Every structure is written in C-alpha cells, then in structure tokens.
Amino acid sequence: MNATPKLDPIPLVDLQSQSRAIKADVLRRMEQVIDGARYILGQEVQEFEQQFANYCGTEHCVGLANGTEAIHLALRALEIGAGDEVITAGNSFAATAFAIAYAGAQAVFVDIDPVDFNIDVSLIEQAITERTKAIIPVHLYGQPARMDTIREIADRYGLKIIEDAAQAHGAQWNGQRCGSFCDIGCFSFYPGKNLGAFGDGGAAVSNDPQLADKLRMLRNYGQQQKNRHELLGYNCRLDTLQACVLLSKMQHLETWTEQRRTAAQWYREALADVDVELPVAHEQARHVYHLFVIRVANRDQLIAALAEQNIFCGVHYPHPLCTAAPFVDAPTLPLDLPVCSRVADEIVSLPMYPEITRDQVARVAAAIGAFVSQQEPARESV
Numbered sequence: 001m002n003a004t005p006k007l008d009p010i011p012l013v014d015l016q017s018q019s020r021a022i023k024a025d026v027l028r029r030m031e032q033v034i035d036g037a038r039y040i041l042g043q044e045v046q047e048f049e050q051q052f053a054n055y056c057g058t059e060h061c062v063g064l065a066n067g068t069e070a071i072h073l074a075l076r077a078l079e080i081g082a083g084d085e086v087i088t089a090g091n092s093f094a095a096t097a098f099a100i101a102y103a104g105a106q107a108v109f110v111d112i113d114p115v116d117f118n119i120d121v122s123l124i125e126q127a128i129t130e131r132t133k134a135i136i137p138v139h140l141y142g143q144p145a146r147m148d149t150i151r152e153i154a155d156r157y158g159l160k161i162i163e164d165a166a167q168a169h170g171a172q173w174n175g176q177r178c179g180s181f182c183d184i185g186c187f188s189f190y191p192g193k194n195l196g197a198f199g200d201g202g203a204a205v206s207n208d209p210q211l212a213d214k215l216r217m218l219r220n221y222g223q224q225q226k227n228r229h230e231l232l233g234y235n236c237r238l239d240t241l242q243a244c245v246l247l248s249k250m251q252h253l254e255t256w257t258e259q260r261r262t263a264a265q266w267y268r269e270a271l272a273d274v275d276v277e278l279p280v281a282h283e284q285a286r287h288v289y290h291l292f293v294i295r296v297a298n299r300d301q302l303i304a305a306l307a308e309q310n311i312f313c314g315v316h317y318p319h320p321l322c323t324a325a326p327f328v329d330a331p332t333l334p335l336d337l338p339v340c341s342r343v344a345d346e347i348v349s350l351p352m353y354p355e356i357t358r359d360q361v362a363r364v365a366a367a368i369g370a371f372v373s374q375q376e377p378a379r380e381s382v
C-alpha cells in the first residue's frame with residue numbers, strides 16, 4: 001500500500017529553534033552561577049530585573065516564581081483580600097481568577113468585546129459595587145486591552161489596576177508598554193510565552209517604590225532583613241538559573257517580536273479571501289501576537305483536518321472561566337457571558353512563533369482555505 005508521505009510537522013509553538021539560538025550564551029551564564037554557587041536571588045536576578053524594568057518603562061521589577069504568583073502577590077501588596085471584589089475578563093487563562101481566589105477575594109467576570117477578545121470596557125461600570133477594589137485587565141493573545149478607558153474608570157471609582165500582561169511582553173497601547181499603565185503589571189515567563197524561561201518564572205513591575213519593596217518581601221517569607229519576618233510572605237522568588245535564560249533571551253526579544261508581527265501579516269495576506277475572522281489589531285496598539293487566533297465555524301473539525309496534515313493548532317481557551325468548578329458561583333456580567341461563550345466555541349490558535357517561515361504560513365492558510373471551502377455557508381457573527 002502506498003500511504004501518502006506526511007509533510008513536515010508545523011507545531012503550534014517551536015521552542016527548540018529558539019533554544020538553539022541562545023544555548024551557548026545560557027550555558028556560559030549558568031556556569032558562572034554554578035561556579036559561584038549563587039543559586040538563590042543571585043546577581044543575575046537583579047540584572048534581569050533591571051533590564052526588564054527598563055524594557056517595560058517602569059522603575060521597578062521584582063522577579064517571581066511564576067505569573068500566577070505575580071498576580072496573587074500584587075493583590076496582597078495592594079491589601080486586597082477577603083470581602084473584596086476584583087473585576088476581570090471572563091475568557092482568560094484560569095490563573096487570573098485563581099490568583100484572585102488565592103488572595104481570598106471574589107472574582108467578578110465581565111464579558112469580552114467580540115472585536116478584540118479583551119474585557120468589554122462598556123460593561124465594567126455596571127460590574128462595580130461598593131466591594132470592588134480593583135480591575136485586572138488581561139492583554140489576551142498579546143493585544144493590549146483599552147487601557148485609557150480602564151484607567152479613566154478606575155480613577156473615577158478609586159480602584160486599583162493590576163495588568164495581567166502574561167501574554168503581552170513588549171505590547172504597547174498608544175506607544176506605552178503593557179505592564180506600565182497601572183499599580184502593578186504582572187508577567188509570566190512560562191516557556192511558551194514571548195519571553196519564556198526553561199521552566200517557570202514570572203515578574204511584577206511597578207513605578208511605586210513601596211509596592212516594589214512589599215513585593216520583594218512577599219516573595220521572600222516577608223523578610224527585608226534575614227530572619228525578620230514582617231509579613232506573611234511566601235517562597236516565591238525567580239530562580240537564578242531561569243534569570244540566566246531570561247537575560248539571554250532579552251537580547252532577542254524585540255527581533256523575535258517583530259518576526260511574530262511579520263508572520264501575522266503573512267497570515268493576514270494568505271487568509272484574506274478565506275471565510276474566517278482574522279484577529280483585529282487596534283491602530284493604537286502594538287499587538288505582539290503571543291497567539292494568532294482566528295474565529296471559524298466547525299472549529300474542532302478544522303483542528304482535526306489540519307492535524308491530519310501535520311499542522312498543530314490550539315484553543316485558548318475552550319471554556320469561559322466562570323464555568324470552571326471553583327468559579328461557578330462567581331458573579332458575571334451579563335449573567336451568561338454570551339460573547340465569551342460564543343467565541344470559546346469558534347476560536348483556533350494557529351501555529352505562531354518567531355521562526356515560522358512564509359512557506360509554513362502559506363501551508364497552514366491553504367489547508368484552512370481548503371477546509372472552509374468544503375463547509376456550509378457562513379454563520380452569523382455576535
């Protein structure tokens with residue numbers, strides 16, 4: 001029997017190419033840490049914090065164990081906890097809502113804008129109660145949320161803002177970097193992120209020196225001085241070996257981001273005549289395409305059809321957060337988050353990484369075009 005040979009796989013994310021580019025530099029840095037035995041909060045952590053603060057346009061950066069803890073500790077530093085409500089988008093990764101719950105506060109989920117998949121700013125005011133203490137916008141997929149409107153609402157109601165910028169390293173709104181608009185900006189360096197470690201990592205950035213000091217204490221058992229525990233803190237520090245990886249990758253981050261943006265443009269051109277909804281990039285925004293997410297009818301069949309051709313996609317995320325067991329009783333606005341629910345059934349994340357080639361993008365687009373042309377006529381949009 002003559003089986004058709006499969007074409008080379010196109011993964012959703014390709015971490016190996018990136019690692020090859022930095023391996024020698026990472027090993028050199030790690031060797032210095034090993035030789036000096038400076039494993040916990042070594043100088044590489046401080047060096048990275050300085051560089052990342054500069055990159056974000058903030059005064060301070062505190063390296064943390066992961067992005068979830070960045071949001072949790074941000075809430076703790078702002079003294080938000082039991083009895084307080086925190087407004088966030090209904091379609092983020094679970095960590096955003098988990099961090100709110102870890103702090104003891106109540107997540108209040110707001111529906112999203114069908115155009116950019118970020119929190120619908122026209123609904124935020126209706127979700128505010130006397131218990132509301134903060135808004136956590138999520139810059140989902142690398143597209144900034146509408147920070148000017150969110151800032152204006154937060155100022156009017158005296159609310160704090162914590163940005164979940166886990167997917168938005170280097171993204172900008174009106175020329176300003178995500179993470180720098182608010183009280184505390186939170187980042188994840190999970191390996192697949194635009195800036196990813198070789199394991200877990202995260203950071204919180206801020207322009208407020210007191211908040212930065214508090215975050216430093218919270219990550220290290222509440223200590224400023226050894227054995228003087230002033231707060232109920234945690235063991236939540238960025239690992240020095242991970243800081244080595246991040247320092248190496250920082251040198252490439254802007255180039256890699258531009259490569260992602262070029263790949264996004266290739267997708268736009270190749271899919272221009274295909275009946276799918278392409279992501280919108282706002283004029284005021286620098287979208288950094290952590291993910292390139294389209295909307296399409298019969299999403300699951302499309303993913304299966306592409307997998308047959310060795311093209312691998314993802315779904316971020318298949319269920320609105322408020323449907324997760326820990327949050328089924330959480331307040332939502334409106335009640336059933338219709339846009340979140342509809343979008344969750346239609347979104348597909350296409351292969352996206354800096355090293356993806358134009359030919360690979362063309363192959364993905366051609367496969368989508370062939371699938372869509374075999375489908376029933378178009379669906380209605382929300």
Ligand SMILES: Cc1ncc(COP(=O)(O)O)c(C=O)c1O
Nearest residue numbers: 066067068093095166188189190
């Ligand atoms: C939007 C969002 N928030 C928070 C997180 C949590 O980050 P981490 O996995 O580093 O804890 C992630 C990433 O996983 C994320 O994508």
